[in-house]
Amino acid sequence: MAAVAFDVNPEGIRILGNQFGLSDHIIFANGALSVAPYRSKSGSPLAMRQRFYRDIEKMITIHGRISSSNVQPVIWCLEELGLEYERLDVSGPFGGNDTPEFLAMNPLGLVPVLEQDGQAISEVVTILRYLMRRYGGHPADPMAAARIERWADMSRQHVYVPLIPMIFWQLIRTPASERNEAGVANAIASLKQSMSIVEGLIEGPFIGGNSLNLVDYQIGSLLYRYYEMDFEKADLPGLRAYYDRLCERPAYRDFVMVDFMSMKVPGA
Numbered sequence: 001m002a003a004v005a006f007d008v009n010p011e012g013i014r015i016l017g018n019q020f021g022l023s024d025h026i027i028f029a030n031g032a033l034s035v036a037p038y039r040s041k042s043g044s045p046l047a048m049r050q051r052f053y054r055d056i057e058k059m060i061t062i063h064g065r066i067s068s069s070n071v072q073p074v075i076w077c078l079e080e081l082g083l084e085y086e087r088l089d090v091s092g093p094f095g096g097n098d099t100p101e102f103l104a105m106n107p108l109g110l111v112p113v114l115e116q117d118g119q120a121i122s123e124v125v126t127i128l129r130y131l132m133r134r135y136g137g138h139p140a141d142p143m144a145a146a147r148i149e150r151w152a153d154m155s156r157q158h159v160y161v162p163l164i165p166m167i168f169w170q171l172i173r174t175p176a177s178e179r180n181e182a183g184v185a186n187a188i189a190s191l192k193q194s195m196s197i198v199e200g201l202i203e204g205p206f207i208g209g210n211s212l213n214l215v216d217y218q219i220g221s222l223l224y225r226y227y228e229m230d231f232e233k234a235d236l237p238g239l240r241a242y243y244d245r246l247c248e249r250p251a252y253r254d255f256v257m258v259d260f261m262s263m264k265v266p267g268a
């Protein structure tokens with residue numbers, strides 16, 4: 001399967017031809033249909049897709065520890081897409097994010113960083129957008145894409161910031177005696193408003209409808225900490241049911257529901 005031409009379209013990846021000049025091999029992002037060279041091998045659509053990517057694509061490396069709330073959505077997305085990747089423990093207790101090599105990939109010294117074929121990108125939403133565009137059936141139409149992307153971008157300021165830098169850092173990473181109580185109260189009030197907007201985005205099982213989209217990965221991955229931390233939340237049964245559905249997914253359980261209590265500092 002060496003010289004295979006392919007392109008990416010809204011439905012997934014269409015193989016244009018291989019070394020035998022074949023052009024009828026199509027694989028869809030949801031794994032519904034497979035390609036001829038893989039048809040003979042037994043296995044699920046996901047397994048076929050994994051074999052396809054393994055043969056065609058350059059290996060993806062993710063730099064970042066799995067305890068990071070910014071690394072988790074990327075790994076969850078890679079797992080759901082059936083992509084091969086390696087993850088290197090970088091940042092936090094592992095260090096390694098202040099070396100010249102790392103800073104050349106991300107001068108901010110923050111994880112996650114995705115490296116593929118000698119090129120690197122950072123910023124979690126950018127990485128998710130890249131993965132979903134290339135492998136996940138993200139719409140090619142600019143307006144259709146923007147109607148999804150706005151919620152991923154919105155979630156950084158209106159979900160991530162109150163939840164992680166404010167509530168998580170204050171409740172888990174700061175001794176109670178030093179806690180910014182007013183800041184936490186503001187963040188809780190702000191989350192009540194933004195989470196009711198998020199609940200309204202759920203269309204069917206997921207925000208992406210019948211399949212996970214960019215926003216599911218970005219916001220869905222934050223729900224584990226949102227529900228596991230003890231603070232006052234808006235009564236949103238639709239959001240809770242959505243979270244319960246995510247918890248049934250093996251990749252979500254393995255790579256997002258990562259215990260964070262070991263990160264709790266004394267007195268928090």
Ligand SMILES: N[C@@H](CCC(=O)N[C@@H](CS)C(=O)NCC(=O)O)C(=O)O
Pocket residue numbers: 068069070071091092097109110111112122123124125
């Ligand atoms: N804006 C960045 C934020 C990334 C970020 O804050 N990463 C944290 C981990 S959650 C980090 O690398 N901190 C340094 C460290 O853990 O050593 C993004 O969207 O990826």
